[in-house]
Amino acid sequence: MDYFWSFFFCLDVDEEKQRKFVLDICTKIISHPYEQVNPSLSLGNHHYGRDMDQLLQKAFRSKNVNVTHQFYSNIYVDYEEDTLRDVLLINKTWIKPFIQRLKKLDKEKRKEWKQKCINSPHSVDEKKNHLINNIENILPSFKYLIDFEVFVIFGSEHGIYIIVETKNLDTNYGRSERLVKNVARNNFKIQAKKYKQFAKEEFIVKVIEAFYINESFTIVDKQDRKIIRIINFQHVVGIWGLIYLNEMFLILTSALILVAIVTTCYTRGINGVFEIIDEITS
Numbered sequence: 001m002d003y004f005w006s007f008f009f010c011l012d013v014d015e016e017k018q019r020k021f022v023l024d025i026c027t028k029i030i031s032h033p034y035e036q037v038n039p040s041l042s043l044g045n046h047h048y049g050r051d052m053d054q055l056l057q058k059a060f061r062s063k064n065v066n067v068t069h070q071f072y073s074n075i076y077v078d079y080e081e082d083t084l085r086d087v088l089l090i091n092k093t094w095i096k097p098f099i100q101r102l103k104k105l106d107k108e109k110r111k112e113w114k115q116k117c118i119n120s121p122h123s124v125d126e127k128k129n130h131l132i133n134n135i136e137n138i139l140p141s142f143k144y145l146i147d148f149e150v151f152v153i154f155g156s157e158h159g160i161y162i163i164v165e166t167k168n169l170d171t172n173y174g175r176s177e178r179l180v181k182n183v184a185r186n187n188f189k190i191q192a193k194k195y196k197q198f199a200k201e202e203f204i205v206k207v208i209e210a211f212y213i214n215e216s217f218t219i220v221d222k223q224d225r226k227i228i229r230i231i232n233f234q235h236v237v238g239i240w241g242l243i244y245l246n247e248m249f250l251i252l253t254s255a256l257i258l259v260a261i262v263t264t265c266y267t268r269g270i271n272g273v274f275e276i277i278d279e280i281t282s
Helices: 002-007 016-031 052-059 083-094 096-119 126-138 177-202 222-268 270-281
Strands: 040-045 067-070 074-078 144-147 152-155 160-167 206-213 216-219
Touching: 016 052, 016 074, 016 083, 016 206, 052 067, 083 096, 083 222, 096 126, 096 144, 096 152, 126 152, 126 160, 160 222, 206 222, 216 222
Parallel strands: 160 206
Antiparallel strands: 040 074, 067 074, 144 152, 152 160, 206 216
16 A cells, blocks of 8 residues: 555655655754764654655655654654765755745845945945855855845855854954954854744754854854865866766767768768758858
């Protein structure tokens, strides 16, 4: 009966119930300290219904992440070396329905920021301005501007948000950069709580904290630094993948044109080739 039922089960990233369930599991895996996990990590209780095992199979186990349910609704994951990497890819797939909202918000916020720079150029934080205008060079996978009022917040296509506090180090007072970071970090953690609560409500998987002091960009948490490295690597691989596909398309197109020319030359003679060239260029 279970096999018969699974035959009709359809995985759908646009289906809200499925998406909430999958993203909730992704959130717990990504947020759990990877150095503190056991081979089998309990993810708590999740109530989904009779399709739970089919959803876990198609959303996770088929993607090399062994998530299972035991004892009714208790969810477990076999945490391995590549689990974090694979879960980030799964999460990127399931976050796609929100990307259009991110793009729209990014467009609105950048317009607001440009207007602020025009209306009050002397009050604009130059460090914020540099970060907003150059984020794709600093963190290319976090390109969506979400907010800039207190901290600068960027979103990514992985559902990971990064909150950045910008600060210029004043060396005239003899304060070390380390001291400035420690003071800023304590204030920053308090302010960041409301954004983490917002993340839970909006199904944003994780909020990463960072500092941009002088020309130094610092990720606060060790695990967050690993997440950033994985996301940036996947971003670069994605770009090279597109370049490769474009090159393959050009090669295939050239090969088809060459085949057409040879075939035409064989069937219609050299004059037929010139006729085709005239048709293309006219």
